[in-house]
Amino acid sequence: MRVLRAVARRPLGALCLGWLVLLVLACVAADWLAPYPPLGQDLAAVYSGPTGAHWLGTDQLGRDVLSRVLHGGRTSLLVVGLALVVHTVLGVLLGLVAGYRRGLLDRVLNRVNDLLLSAPAVVILLVVLAVFPHDEAAAMVTLGVLSSAGLARVVRASAIRVRDEPFVAAATVAGLGPARVLARHVLPAVAGPVVSLVSLVAGSALLVEASLGFLGLGVQPPEPSWGGLILDASQAIYRQPWLLVPTGGVVALTAVACALLGDVVRAATDDRVTGEQLSWRRMRTRVVPAAREPSERDAVLSVRGLTVRLADGTVVVDGVGFDVAAGQALGLVGESGCGKTMAVSGVLRLLPPGATVSATALSFAGQDLLGLSERAMGGVRGSGIGYIGQDPVAGLDPLFTVGDQLAETVRRHTRANRRITQARVVELLRAVHLPDPAAVMAKYPHELSGGMAQRVSIARALAGEPRLLIADEPTTALDVTVQAEVLDLLRELRDRTGMALVLVTHDWGVVADTCDTAVVMYAGQVVESTDVEQVFAAPRHPYTEALLAANPTAAEPKTRLPVLPGAVPPPGQWPTGCRFAPRCAFATDDCPSGPVESTSDETGVVFRCLHPRNPVGARR
Amino acid sequence: MIRLVGGRLLWSLPLLLVLSALTFVLAWLTPGDAARTILGTNTDPVAYAQVRAQLGLDRPLVEQYWHWLTGLVRGDLGTSLFTAQPVTDIVQDRVAVTLSLLGLSALVIAVIGAAIGLFGAVRGGFVGRVVDGVSVLGMSVPAPWLGLLLVVVFAVNLAVFPVTGYVPFGEAPDQWALSLVLPVVCLSVGGIAVIARQVRGAMADVLGRPYIRALRANGMSTRSVVFRHAAKNAALPVVNVFGVVLIGLLGGSIVVEQLFALPGLGQLTVTATAQHDLPVLEGVVLCFTVLVVVVNLLTDLVSGRLTPRTVTS
Numbered sequence: 001m002r003v004l005r006a007v008a009r010r011p012l013g014a015l016c017l018g019w020l021v022l023l024v025l026a027c028v029a030a031d032w033l034a035p036y037p038p039l040g041q042d043l044a045a046v047y048s049g050p051t052g053a054h055w056l057g058t059d060q061l062g063r064d065v066l067s068r069v070l071h072g073g074r075t076s077l078l079v080v081g082l083a084l085v086v087h088t089v090l091g092v093l094l095g096l097v098a099g100y101r102r103g104l105l106d107r108v109l110n111r112v113n114d115l116l117l118s119a120p121a122v123v124i125l126l127v128v129l130a131v132f133p134h135d136e137a138a139a140m141v142t143l144g145v146l147s148s149a150g151l152a153r154v155v156r157a158s159a160i161r162v163r164d165e166p167f168v169a170a171a172t173v174a175g176l177g178p179a180r181v182l183a184r185h186v187l188p189a190v191a192g193p194v195v196s197l198v199s200l201v202a203g204s205a206l207l208v209e210a211s212l213g214f215l216g217l218g219v220q221p222p223e224p225s226w227g228g229l230i231l232d233a234s235q236a237i238y239r240q241p242w243l244l245v246p247t248g249g250v251v252a253l254t255a256v257a258c259a260l261l262g263d264v265v266r267a268a269t270d271d272r273v274t275g276e277q278l279s280w281r282r283m284r285t286r287v288v289p290a291a292r293e294p295s296e297r298d299a300v301l302s303v304r305g306l307t308v309r310l311a312d313g314t315v316v317v318d319g320v321g322f323d324v325a326a327g328q329a330l331g332l333v334g335e336s337g338c339g340k341t342m343a344v345s346g347v348l349r350l351l352p353p354g355a356t357v358s359a360t361a362l363s364f365a366g367q368d369l370l371g372l373s374e375r376a377m378g379g380v381r382g383s384g385i386g387y388i389g390q391d392p393v394a395g396l397d398p399l400f401t402v403g404d405q406l407a408e409t410v411r412r413h414t415r416a417n418r419r420i421t422q423a424r425v426v427e428l429l430r431a432v433h434l435p436d437p438a439a440v441m442a443k444y445p446h447e448l449s450g451g452m453a454q455r456v457s458i459a460r461a462l463a464g465e466p467r468l469l470i471a472d473e474p475t476t477a478l479d480v481t482v483q484a485e486v487l488d489l490l491r492e493l494r495d496r497t498g499m500a501l502v503l504v505t506h507d508w509g510v511v512a513d514t515c516d517t518a519v520v521m522y523a524g525q526v527v528e529s530t531d532v533e534q535v536f537a538a539p540r541h542p543y544t545e546a547l548l549a550a551n552p553t554a555a556e557p558k559t560r561l562p563v564l565p566g567a568v569p570p571p572g573q574w575p576t577g578c579r580f581a582p583r584c585a586f587a588t589d590d591c592p593s594g595p596v597e598s599t600s601d602e603t604g605v606v607f608r609c610l611h612p613r614n615p616v617g618a619r620r
Numbered sequence: 621m622i623r624l625v626g627g628r629l630l631w632s633l634p635l636l637l638v639l640s641a642l643t644f645v646l647a648w649l650t651p652g653d654a655a656r657t658i659l660g661t662n663t664d665p666v667a668y669a670q671v672r673a674q675l676g677l678d679r680p681l682v683e684q685y686w687h688w689l690t691g692l693v694r695g696d697l698g699t700s701l702f703t704a705q706p707v708t709d710i711v712q713d714r715v716a717v718t719l720s721l722l723g724l725s726a727l728v729i730a731v732i733g734a735a736i737g738l739f740g741a742v743r744g745g746f747v748g749r750v751v752d753g754v755s756v757l758g759m760s761v762p763a764p765w766l767g768l769l770l771v772v773v774f775a776v777n778l779a780v781f782p783v784t785g786y787v788p789f790g791e792a793p794d795q796w797a798l799s800l801v802l803p804v805v806c807l808s809v810g811g812i813a814v815i816a817r818q819v820r821g822a823m824a825d826v827l828g829r830p831y832i833r834a835l836r837a838n839g840m841s842t843r844s845v846v847f848r849h850a851a852k853n854a855a856l857p858v859v860n861v862f863g864v865v866l867i868g869l870l871g872g873s874i875v876v877e878q879l880f881a882l883p884g885l886g887q888l889t890v891t892a893t894a895q896h897d898l899p900v901l902e903g904v905v906l907c908f909t910v911l912v913v914v915v916n917l918l919t920d921l922v923s924g925r926l927t928p929r930t931v932t933s
Contacts, residue, residue: 115635117864118916122871123889123908127643130893130901207762211875214764215890227764234768234879241772248765255760263756277752278824279744280846283836350833382839395834397849399928408848409838444928460838 002188003195006268013264016257023254027073034067038224047240056246059232065246072224073250076209079140083205086144087151088198092190094148095155096182100163109152116149122208129212134220136212143208147201154197158190192269196262203258210251226251278353284374285349288358295361299323300468300500301347301385304361308339308346311354316342316571318524321361324468324517329494329501331515331532333508333547337568339524340504341390344470348387349377365467383413383464386499390473392453396445402456403441406463413464428459432489451482458489465497472504487514508551512536520544523569523579526598530605538614540607543580545614578610586611628920632913639909643902644685658701675701688902697906698899707903710888715907717786717884720796721873722911724804726866729811734858736812737819741827742846751816758813763872767806767879774802784881803880807872811865818861822854829853856926863919870908 007013026033035055042062049057056065094113098106124146125139132138162168168185176184206226212218213227214234221228226247233243276282288309295302301324308317317339324330332340346357347369362369364384372380381387389395397405406425410416416424429437432455445453454474461469471490475483491514494501503515511518511532519529520541528541539545549562566583575581577592584591591610600606602616655671672678676687691698697707740751775783781802787795826832827850835845874886881887885904892900 115638118635118867118912119639120867120870120908120912122868122874123905124639124642125871126874126889126893127901127905130896130898203760207760208871210762211764211871214762214875215878217890217893230762230765230768234764237768237772237776241776244765244768244772248762248768251762252757252760252765255762256756259756259760276744277741277748277820278827279740279748280742280827280842282744283827348837350837353828378836378839378841380839381837387834387837389830389834389837391830394830397831397835397853399852399926400849401928408844409840412838412840412844446928457834460834464839 003191003265003269007261007264010264010268012260013268016261016264019253019257020261023073023250024077027070027077030067030070030074034064034070036064036067038068038071039063039222040067047236047243049240049242057240057242059243060236065229065243068224068229069226069246069250072226072229075136075219075223076206076213076226079136080202080205080209082137083140083144083147084198084202086141087148087201087205088194090145091148091151092155092187092194095152095190096159096186098152099156099159100178100182100186102160106156113149113152116146117153119146121146122211125208125212126217129217134218136209136218136225139212139217140205140209143205147205151194151197151201154193155190158193159186162186162189192265196265196269199258199262199265203255203262206251206255206258210248282353285346285351286356287349287370288356290358290360293360295363296323297366298325299363300326300365301502302361302363303343303347304359306343306346306357306359306362308342308351309356310352310571314572316524317346318574320521320524320526322517322519322526322529324500324502326467326500327494327498328517329491329503329515331511331518332502332504332521333506333511333518334521335506335547335564335568337570338521339571340521341472343521344387344472344502344504348381348385348470349374350381350387382409382461382466384466384468386461386464386466386469388454388457388461388469388471388474391477392450392457392474393445393448395457396448396453398445400444401441402443402445402448406441406456406460409460409463424463428462429456431462431493432456432459433485434459449482450478451486454478454482454486455489458486458493462493462497466499468500468502469494470502470504473506474503475505475507475510490514507553508536508548509553520547523574524571525579525608526606527580527609528605528607530607534603534605540601540605540612540614541580541609542584542586542611542613544607546583546585578608586613624920624924625917628917629913632909632916635913636906636909639905640688640902641685643898643905644681644688688899692906697903700900701897702895707899710900711885711903711907714884714888716788717882718873718877718886720789720800721803721807721876721882721884722866722869724800725807725811725869725873728804728808729815729865730862732808733812733815734819736816737858738823738847738851740816740820741823748820751820755813755817755820758809759817761809763806763810763875764879766809767802767876770802770806771879784879786880786882786884799880799882803876803882806879807869807876810872811869814865815858815862818858819854822857823850826850826853852926856923859919859923859926863915866915866919867912870911 008017040063042058044062045054045058046060046062047058048054051057054064054066056069058064059068094109098109121143125142128139128142129135162185168181171181171185209218210227210230213225214231216231218227219225229247230251233247236243290305293304295304304321306317306320307315309315320343322330332343334340342351345351347362349357351357359370364380369377369380396402403425406428407421410421410424414424425441426437429440434440434452434455440452440456448456474490475486478486487510490501493499503510505511515532517529517531518535520527520543522543528535528539528544535544536548539548546564550564552561564583569575569579575592577594578584578587578596581587581591588611596608596610598606598608655668655675655677658671659668676684688698695708697711699706700710736751740748771783774780782799785799787799789796832845832850835849873884874889876882877884877886878890885907888900889904892904
């Protein structure tokens with residue numbers, strides 16, 4: 001019922017459902033609705049096209065086509081319904097049992113399903129019809145059995161997924177028997193996929209029925225069936241081609257309604273299906289024009305007023321600005337959900353589909369990035385700005401070897417020949433301290449450890465000799481010892497190549513070891529930016545202070561680790577005044593009243609707070 | 621590789637046994653038999669017993685099946701109950717027609733289906749919705765009806781292609797090609813729709829993966845990201861569906877051959893079905909089963925090639 005309501009709420013779903021319901025009702029009521037008896041001949045009006053007396057025309061014996069379509073539908077829809085009942089009952093039962101009980105039974109059923117799925121259905125149906133001539137019911141029951149394998153597979157997968165859910169385990173522990181667990185918890189969860197697939201199967205069963213009828217193997221004439229009507233029409237393609245329109249049209253329309261209904265059900269019940277399917281064009285990050293301001297000339301990357309909106313219009317980055325100079329490392333710090341990743345993705349135009357970026361200034365090495373086309377921006381990525389992501393293994397294409405992927409990147413940036421490319425790949429792998437480059441090159445990504453994969457990612461990011469490397473939480477997914485090695489490597493590479501580094505992190509230890517300046521973000525805004533010694537010695541913003549205090553690596557032994565109460569408000573629910581005020585220990589009545597602007601103190605620290613901590617005069 | 625092929629072939633034996641045994645058992649269950657069909661109105665019990673003995677129908681079912689199986693090993697599929705021709709000869713004459721039809725359709729489906737799916741995955745938006753809509757239409761149109769529409773438009777009204785009939789390749793290649801255009805189109809439309817839909821869906825899935833973002837971040841071109849990396853990753857699920865589509869074509873070929881009067885295996889199936897000619901029907905089922913096995917084997921080999929070797933183990 002829940003599925004039905006969800007479908008009926010969507011216009012397309014309601015339309016398809018409406019057509020199917022009307023059609024079934026009309027066929028059921030054919031005795032009363034049909035203007036003529038289905039076998040009533042009128043030899044005076046043979047092959048009349050559509051007329052006032054015969055809305056859909058007449059056939060070779062002057063029988064009314066509309067009446068025959070309605071009566072034929074009764075036969076055809078009935079046998080299709082029979083196939084669906086067999087299909088659903090068998091598929092759901094086998095799938096539930098296999099998925100819930102597992103073990104030997106599951107393996108046997110799996111094998112049988114494999115066999116059924118690889119069997120040529122129509123050929124088997126013909127064998128059945130050879131034995132039971134013109135018995136469409138037998139054929140359609142067979143079709144139901146054959147196609148139940150696919151449904152069983154879907155149900156099994158869903159049942160396994162649901163079975164491992166905590167609430168099902170809890171129900172089992174609470175003493176509910178398997179039958180009741182299945183009926184109460186598992187069945188509702190598989191309803192969506194089942195209805196969706198059954199709807200698709202209904203469409204194809206209808207087409208099979210039409211084919212059998214057309215082959216003359218279906219219901220014996222003169223009884224009408226939809227397939228038989230197409231066969232009748234095929235014998236009149238010279239005299240009255242019109243006959244093709246209503247006979248095949250009703251089958252096609254009904255099959256379309258079933259197929260669309262299946263899609264609608266899937267979209268309505270599967271939360272993995274959200275809105276529009278992803279396309280390459282939608283992945284382009286659109287740049288929205290904004291008022292401009294000058295950028296910092298000496299910086300490699302200079303950002304002002306960077307704002308990112310998601311596809312639904314939510315602002316996730318709100319007017320962020322920072323500068324990185326050549327050879328410098330900048331740490332972008334903050335809790336998860338503060339917009340750090342979105343900010344650097346906005347710079348690179350690698351935002352989620354449908355998101356947009358705007359900025360008052362965005363320049364890289366003196367070049368205005370906002371004016372660049374997507375193509376030109378592709379030229380900046382990799383060769384101007386390198387990027388390494390959070391999950392190193394997932395960042396590598398699983399179907400290509402490390403060597404292939406690195407070589408392709410090198411060729412892209414240098415257009416060198418094969419030999420030089422290979423030499424350069426080896427050189428890059430050496431530069432990231434991977435012993436035995438040849439062995440690494442032959443490996444696929446899943447054969448690499450996290451640390452090795454991150455080194456490969458770094459090597460790939462260096463292939464274009466970028467002037468700036470953006471590393472987005474490069475060590476989060478790695479073991480502690482490997483973390484330190486990767487950070488050492490990044491520092492070493494920066495010192496050797498003189499490239500600038502932007503490090504997105506929530507780890508103050510990383511900032512202390514690696515960075516020259518720190519930019520602290522909270523709820524989409526920069527709340528403090530300063531150099532690293534300053535931030536550890538005398539943080540000005542209460543958020544920075546609280547974040548530093550909650551840092552486990554710097555905590556005093558045998559004391560309680562202070563924690564930051566509350567959580568970052570999600571985008572779209574940011575307070576109008578100071579966004580940190582609700583969690584701030586020093587907030588006063590004026591904090592929530594209006595937006596807080598950035599101010600800078602005598603030492604050049606920029607912060608966004610009405611009651612800053614550690615005033616300059618009071619420091620030790 | 622050899623183990624994969626060997627395993628697949630071994631696994632296909634049960635399919636063959638099950639299908640052929642099923643055919644036998646079903647035939648045995650029916651009240652009438654071929655002897656009655658041959659004799660027609662002649663109800664003389666002596667003649668009936670004679671014909672039955674002649675055809676071997678009086679022997680127990682298991683014995684008949686064993687006889688057929690041992691014959692199969694020797695390459696003998698028995699003779700047709702009606703024409704008395706060896707089944708192997710009948711099948712041989714027709715297999716080329718069906719293979720041309722299936723091969724060409726498979727090619728058309730793969731190329732056009734992939735092209736449409738990729739186009740939809742790249743462009744998205746309005747174009748993507750049009751592709752989706754056309755796919756649903758293509759999947760839902762009844763094959764015999766589509767064939768008749770093609771005949772009315774292109775063969776009767778425009779007279780571009782022959783209405784029906786088949787010209788062997790050896791006789792006149794150009795006529796052969798012309799005679800196959802409408803059948804191939806009719807047989808391919810459903811498959812094209814399914815493959816286009818699958819390609820679009822698989823591409824949408826792959827394009828959202830982190831490695832695609834990483835490739836973009838490294839400045840790789842659209843050609844490399846979409847058509848090299850994304851397409852190869854999307855191919856894996858599509859290949860398996862393609863196998864299922866090809867098996868579905870076997871059923872479709874029966875309708876199409878009947879409609880366009882192509883003397884292939886499909887047409888033979890329909891005739892044998894209508895006449896209860898069990899040996900011929902067994903022979904055709906055997907042919908179709910072998911085709912299914914070959915398709916499954918190819919599907920496995922291709923998906924094996926697409927997956928890095930170490931993943932398969």
